[in-house]
Amino acid sequence: MTQDTTDQIQQLVAALVSRESENPPGNESTVATFVRDWLRDHGVDASLIHEPDPDRPQVAARVGEGDPTVVLNGHIDVVPAGDRDQWSRPPYEGVVEDGALYGRGSADMKSGVAIAMLATVAFKERFERGDLDGSLVFHAAMGEETAEPGTKKLLEAGYDGDYGVVLEPTGMRTATSEKGLAWYEVTVEGDPSHASRPDLGDNAITNARPVLDALAEYDARVRERTDDLVGRAYATVTQFDAGTKENVVPETAVLTVDRRFLPAESIEEIDAELDGLLDDVAEEHGLDIDCRRTRTYESASIPVDSPLARVFREHSAALGDVDDAPWGIPASTDVRNLVNDADVEAITWGPGNLDQAHTFDEHIDLDEVRVALDVLEDALVEVFEAER
Incomplete structure (x- = not known):
């Protein structure tokens, strides 16, 4: 050259x-x-x-x-x-x-x-x-x-x-x-109240705790899935957004999940996994949870x-x-x-x-x-x- x-x-x-x-x-x-x-x-x-x-x-x-x-x-x-x-x-x-x-x-x-x-x-x-x-x-x-x-x-x-x-x-x-990549937005509902009377509200951050626990367990499970060329799968919580003001009990908490998936996994299967996991958490804890996939890079x-x-x-x-x-x-x-x-x-x-x-x-x-x-x-x- x-x-x-x-x-x-x-x-x-x-x-x-x-x-x-x-x-x-x-x-x-x-x-x-x-x-x-x-x-x-x-x-x-x-x-x-x-x-x-x-x-x-x-x-x-x-x-x-x-x-x-x-x-x-x-x-x-x-x-x-x-x-x-x-x-x-x-x-x-x-x-x-x-x-x-x-x-x-x-x-x-x-x-x-x-x-x-x-x-x-x-x-x-x-x-x-x-x-x-x-x-x-x-x-x-x-x-x-x-x-x-x-x-x-x-x-x-x-x-x-x-x-x-x-x-x-x-x-x-x-x-x-x-690897493929899918981002999910998980919204956990609550009810706002003045922080001086928190029991009048329903704290969305508190409600999000079992969701975070379930997602951590899910991440541990999917990490066991590996591919000889691209490595292991992941499900990582990368963002958490809640609260409107210091003295207000938050009415919603929004989590972002970054799901890295293998060529052998399909996006339809991953959607079903997360929907099922969050449905179980919602039923067990009496929560209102919504999940939507916001972006997808296919494997x-x-x-x-x-x-x-x-x-x-x-x-x-x-x-x-x-x-x-x-x-x-x-x-x-x-x-x-x-x-x-x-x-x-x-x-x-x-x-x-x-x-x-x-x-x-x-x-x-x-x-x-x-x-x-x-x-x-x-x-x-x-x-x-x-x-x-």
């Missing part, structure tokens, strides 16, 4: 990170416009796609013609930076120190988007020279952090393919499966011996000294849309450490990004050549 390419990687990742695209609320527009313009400036006919939200565009492009078609997918939204005082470097300046680039989204996953952009330009030139047959589709999707159908809409718009690579930070390990998997996975494992091990054992990612990504909605043979693979996602001082090693671009291009060449 030339010094020009090395500098281009750093500049491109920094440019993406410096354009804030927090979700919520969903500020992808500035980044989407930058990505579209950058690709057009480099000869790629990229488009802004205004579905599913006209105010939050995403980007799609296709280069080459014919089969096979490989989709490179990345999301451009990032989680909020949070308390800026907790960052030792500004979250939206793309500061580089000791070979690492710092900023929100540097690992999750604007470095992945950057190498997808560079690969799209490189393969456009290869296709035009006649070096390879096939086509490459590029996605810069909105809404991944909040399970919105950005990638799904891009696929429905015709930007699909035979194979797919979702460029999340996996340390260049090749994931052929991923997804393809065979571990998938030809696409094999190619990426081999090239990652050769250039990046990466573990080439079959593996699944414990997080949830848009790979589910490619596999489940569009029947695309897709993996999750990309530069960066998943442990950096959503953290203060999020950063990525630029050397790894450089290696990842080489691995990506070499693996794609093998995929295209295998079909000639």
Whole structure:
């Protein structure tokens, strides 16, 4: 790789990170416009796609013609930076120190988007020279952090393919499966009263105690469910909201349950489990409890011996000294849309450490990004050549 390419990687990742695209609320527009313009400036006919939200565009492009078609997918939204005082470097300046680039989204996953952009330009030139047959589709999707159908809409718009690579930070390990994620909002009712006369009310926080106990027991049970690739299942209470004022007995308590589930579990089964558990608590303690699922990322998997996975494992091990054992990612990504909605043979693979996602001082090693671009291009060449 030339010094020009090395500098281009750093500049491109920094440019993406410096354009804030927090979700919520969903500020992808500035980044989407930058990505579209950058690709057009480099000869790629990229488009802004205004579905599913006209105010939050995403980007799609296709280069080459014919089969096979490989989709490179990345999301451009990032989680909020949070308390800026907790960052030792500004979250939206793309500061580089000791070979690492710092900023929100540097690992999750604007470095992945950057190498997808560079690969799209490189393969456009290869296709035009006649070096390879096939086509490459590029996605810069909105809404991944909040399970919105950005990638799904891009696929429905015709930007699909035979194979797919979702460029999340996996340390260049090749994931052929991923956990699912469902969020549940559990509301426990009570009756308000003045705190000077608490017995006139029915404290929703007190009512929530047996619910919390039951959820803790449920979590202990589901942790016994494991998958060889993605690990164990979880049911974690992540939020608790109750009370309107210091001197008012709360009338409601609202809990959020984060349920991480395995490819062998179905969302319908999980809904039934939680409904049954909460019905039992309500009956035993005379409580009014409501439960609703607010967001869902389905689990997804393809065979571990998938030809696409094999190619990426081999090239990652050769250039990046990466573990080439079959593996699944414990997080949830848009790979589910490619596999489940569009029947695309897709993996999750990309530069960066998943442990950096959503953290203060999020950063990525630029050397790894450089290696990842080489691995990506070499693996794609093998995929295209295998079909000639």
